[in-house]
Amino acid sequence: MGFDPHEPEQRSQLKDALTAADITVGELWLRYFSMTGSAGEYEVQAYLQGLISLPVIQRDLLALACNEMIAEKPPLHAPYADQMKGTGPSGPSSGR
Template sequence: MAVPGDEDEQRQGFRLAFEAAPLTLEQIWIKYFGIGGRAGLTEVHAYVYGALSLPPIERDVLAHALNESLNTLGVNGRRASYSQAINPSPDEGAPGTN
């Protein structure tokens, strides 16, 4: 069973969003690589299908590549999640906190 916020949960969310997307894994990988992802296409494929682990930063870059691609295409629906919630805390200067 997946622990909330763990790699298996993030992988499952990515895979669900990917399978609903009008994109190939190669298209997502090209975007991922272009924004700084370091894993090869074979490694990404292995990660998506549960045969390989990726560090949190690589999983997040991959999720961002998919989400950004979906946004660019104007696709509504499921998005890939990140390894951590990205919400600024009040002491980080969020709007309306100063």
């Protein structure tokens, strides 16, 4: 197995996605493992820290696991005034 020049960037973008989606390494590993991932949780942690390399198929499984978890999260959005239940301009509403 030779050096893959794209691995550092793939690792970096995976770490960024995990951080942005608030996904822990443990959560990622559990999903990845359930998808036939073969690296252990410590190996995934070491990979994310840049200490070890993983084969392309394992890196792609980690990306797939991360992307599926992101897709399952509810989208973040700013609420409109009529979506604010139980509050009005002067505080909680009564009988609404």
